[in-house]
Amino acid sequence: MTEQTSQLLRFTTAGSVDDGKSTLIGRLLYDSKSIFEDQLDAIEKTSLRKGHDGVDLALFTDGLRDEREQGITIDVAYRYFSTPKRKFIIADTPGHIQYTRNMVTGASTANAAIILIDARNGLVEQTKRHSYIASLLQISHVIVCVNKMDLVDWSEERFNEIVSQYEAVASKMLVKDVHYIPISALKGDNVVNRSENMSWYMGAPLLHSLETLHISSDINKVDARFAVQTVIRPQSEEHRDFRGYAGRVSSGIFRPGDNVVVLPSGFQSKISRIDFDQKSLDEAFAPMSVILSLETDIDVSRGDMIVKANNQPQPEQDVEAMICWLNNKPARPRTKFSILHTTNEQKAMIRDIVYKMNIDTLERDMDDKEIGMNDICRVKIRTTQPLMIDSYRENRATGSFILIDDATNETVAAGMIL
Amino acid sequence: MNKYYLNHLEELESEAIFVLREVAANFQNPVILFSGGKDSIVVTHLAKKAFYPAKIPFSLLHVDTGHNFPETIEFRDNLVASLGVNLLVGSVQKSIDDGRVAEERGKNATRNSLQITTLLDTIEEERIDCAIGGARRDEEKARAKERFFSHRDDFGQWDPKNQRPELWNLFNAKHFEGEHFRVFPISNWTEMDVWGYILRENIAIPSLYYAHERKVLWRNNSWIPKSEYLQIDDNEEIVTKKIRFRTLGDITITGGIESDADTLEKIVAEVAAMRETERGNRADDKRSESAMEDRKRQGYF
Numbered sequence: 001m002t003e004q005t006s007q008l009l010r011f012t013t014a015g016s017v018d019d020g021k022s023t024l025i026g027r028l029l030y031d032s033k034s035i036f037e038d039q040l041d042a043i044e045k046t047s048l049r050k051g052h053d054g055v056d057l058a059l060f061t062d063g064l065r066d067e068r069e070q071g072i073t074i075d076v077a078y079r080y081f082s083t084p085k086r087k088f089i090i091a092d093t094p095g096h097i098q099y100t101r102n103m104v105t106g107a108s109t110a111n112a113a114i115i116l117i118d119a120r121n122g123l124v125e126q127t128k129r130h131s132y133i134a135s136l137l138q139i140s141h142v143i144v145c146v147n148k149m150d151l152v153d154w155s156e157e158r159f160n161e162i163v164s165q166y167e168a169v170a171s172k173m174l175v176k177d178v179h180y181i182p183i184s185a186l187k188g189d190n191v192v193n194r195s196e197n198m199s200w201y202m203g204a205p206l207l208h209s210l211e212t213l214h215i216s217s218d219i220n221k222v223d224a225r226f227a228v229q230t231v232i233r234p235q236s237e238e239h240r241d242f243r244g245y246a247g248r249v250s251s252g253i254f255r256p257g258d259n260v261v262v263l264p265s266g267f268q269s270k271i272s273r274i275d276f277d278q279k280s281l282d283e284a285f286a287p288m289s290v291i292l293s294l295e296t297d298i299d300v301s302r303g304d305m306i307v308k309a310n311n312q313p314q315p316e317q318d319v320e321a322m323i324c325w326l327n328n329k330p331a332r333p334r335t336k337f338s339i340l341h342t343t344n345e346q347k348a349m350i351r352d353i354v355y356k357m358n359i360d361t362l363e364r365d366m367d368d369k370e371i372g373m374n375d376i377c378r379v380k381i382r383t384t385q386p387l388m389i390d391s392y393r394e395n396r397a398t399g400s401f402i403l404i405d406d407a408t409n410e411t412v413a414a415g416m417i418l
Numbered sequence: 419m420n421k422y423y424l425n426h427l428e429e430l431e432s433e434a435i436f437v438l439r440e441v442a443a444n445f446q447n448p449v450i451l452f453s454g455g456k457d458s459i460v461v462t463h464l465a466k467k468a469f470y471p472a473k474i475p476f477s478l479l480h481v482d483t484g485h486n487f488p489e490t491i492e493f494r495d496n497l498v499a500s501l502g503v504n505l506l507v508g509s510v511q512k513s514i515d516d517g518r519v520a521e522e523r524g525k526n527a528t529r530n531s532l533q534i535t536t537l538l539d540t541i542e543e544e545r546i547d548c549a550i551g552g553a554r555r556d557e558e559k560a561r562a563k564e565r566f567f568s569h570r571d572d573f574g575q576w577d578p579k580n581q582r583p584e585l586w587n588l589f590n591a592k593h594f595e596g597e598h599f600r601v602f603p604i605s606n607w608t609e610m611d612v613w614g615y616i617l618r619e620n621i622a623i624p625s626l627y628y629a630h631e632r633k634v635l636w637r638n639n640s641w642i643p644k645s646e647y648l649q650i651d652d653n654e655e656i657v658t659k660k661i662r663f664r665t666l667g668d669i670t671i672t673g674g675i676e677s678d679a680d681t682l683e684k685i686v687a688e689v690a691a692m693r694e695t696e697r698g699n700r701a702d703d704k705r706s707e708s709a710m711e712d713r714k715r716q717g718y719f
Binding site: 006007008036075076077078079080082086087089101102104105108109215216219221229230232233234235236238239242246247248253275276277278285287288289302326338340341343396397400401402404409410411414 | 562608
């Protein structure tokens with residue numbers, strides 16, 4: 001059965017209603033037959049009531065009551081569809097400037113990003129913002145969809161112009177794998193089905209690209225890292241001697257017999273067995289959730305990291321990172337936060353703001369030291385105990401953290417370690 | 419050669435297990451909200467796998483409307499016995515008897531929204547700091563915005579416009595005294611994924627999900643089962659049909675569909691070809707465009 005072997009692809013779409021983002025998502029769901037009849041009925045009725053011509057596909061992405069009333073998206077919404085080849089999770093994020101934080105949130109778990117450009121307008125500030133966030137969050141694949149091609153007479157020349165505009169911008173960022181597709185979300189050209197209006201375009205339609213992006217190599221398979229979530233000690237006769245460490249492999253591959261080190265203590269041991277449910281495994285790789293057992297009885301608890309002896313992360317108390325500020329209260333100087341990095345929690349303080357990024361011009365502001373909602377800054381952070389870090393570029397799982405305000409318990413910042 | 423990637427069900431399973439273990443590590447008194455429906459059964463199965471060979475470190479909490487399918491209660495009791503876990507029951511009937519809530523009136527009356535009070539009272543009485551639910555984001559538009567770790571204030575309310583951002587797999591479980599969390603490990607699963615997983619793992623589910631003969635009447639576009647709690651109008655006719663249920667809730671509002679699917683394989687094939695959402699047969703969601711959002715704000719599952 002194909003269901004059993006298909007991979008999961010998580011992608012993000014950012015943009016405002018005007019870009020045709022909602023129409024594009026509606027089109028993907030509709031043409032891939034992922035919309036149910038009762039949903040379609042509801043949308044048809046609403047379209048009729050609002051006086052739209054035909055079914056307004058954008059209505060499929062409607063969310064909370066306030067959003068419907070104001071016609072805007074407030075928060076990240078997750079949508080699902082599948083084809084025989086893959087299952088897809090869309091993080092649908094609003095694109096207005098004040099919602100940078102939502103774009104960052106949606107991008108944090110994505111393998112791919114769709115960036116929409118209106119063919120009539122070409123690149124706008126928002127395009128740069130989306131691309132910068134995709135590169136900051138190290139999304140491996142970017143698909144630039146030049147939309148509304150029907151409104152520029154399906155012009156190949158216009159498409160090429162926008163592609164070269166985008167290449168100039170992308171060259172300043174770290175975007176790895178960029179695809180360009182001319183589409184009309186409204187008419188359906190090159191979304192699921194190949195366009196008959198643009199025979200000059202030799203590439204694949206959007207859905208086919210999403211189905212075939214090579215994502216297996218996106219996960220770091222070299223640096224073995226395992227953050228302990230909880231210790232498993234059954235209180236039963238049958239499993240009296242069992243003591244295992246439950247967690248999810250962050251990256252790399254573990255096998256029984258591997259020489260490992262437990263950090264931060266530095267104790268050395270060997271993996272005696274790897275279990276999941278009632279099975280013993282020959283190996284565990286990211287992102288598998290398993291239980292590791294060690295040959296020696298050493299002190300291991302939540303927040304510790306098990307790594308291979310010959311490949312260890314850096315223990316650091318002084319961390320330099322890019323952060324995105326997520327809270328409407330600005331950062332106060334010398335405030336103490338809780339920092340959550342893998343399963344390890346410490347106290348932390350922002351010691352210095354190196355610069356603030358203007359994400360519309362991509363210029364660094366060295367003088368502005370105020371951090372407010374949606375700001376992206378390079379900062380120096382000091383923690384009470386060392387964190388076991390890798391750079392975010394090399395390892396998303398061990399290179400990311402969040403800051404929590406102890407006074408409100410709110411998540412106030414997302415960080416990517418440099 | 420070995421493949422070093424997971425298929426989508428394996429990845430969803432691993433994600434859910436990670437979430438369940440984060441709950442165990444972060445909370446003092448977590449429970450699984452257990453309705454006897456397939457989603458809460460899958461969550462319970464995942465919890466069993468997450469901690470094996472240890473037992474599930476959560477109690478099961480059933481919010482009992484009193485309007486149950488007898489099959490559901492029998493299933494629940496057998497499962498609790500086989501897992502060796504603690505069962506808590508919050509009784510809507512008791513909330514009514516205590517005057518905490520008033521029964522709705524009329525033909526379409528249900529105890530669905532009354533569950534909110536019973537649930538919140540039980541959470542307070544039992545000092546529960548985390549209630550794990552089987553809600554999925556694909557079910558409904560308000561649920562599409564839900565977090566894995568969803569904060570509830572000390573009134574048990576959800577504030578959808580002021581949710582904590584959730585990045586990577588870093589879950590902020592911090593809360594003050596009296597507040598609690600709702601955690602949804604299978605947020606990213608679709609109905610098809612749930613059925614695919616039940617088939618793959620051969621998970622036992624109540625017989626109600628399989629096609630069977632039952633006395634029903636046609637109301638609100640679905641087959642409502644005859645029960646002692648159902649008010650029947652003169653013009654409504656009781657017939658016997660071969661039906662099955664796609665979701666299970668209060669017996670008075672859960673509609674069945676005509677079906678011959680009497681094995682898991684047939685159910686999966688039927689769901690794959692289905693052209694209506696599963697909640698299309700739930701009267702509780704049909705009351706208004708924002709029926710689910712409104713109930714969720716108050717503290718619904």
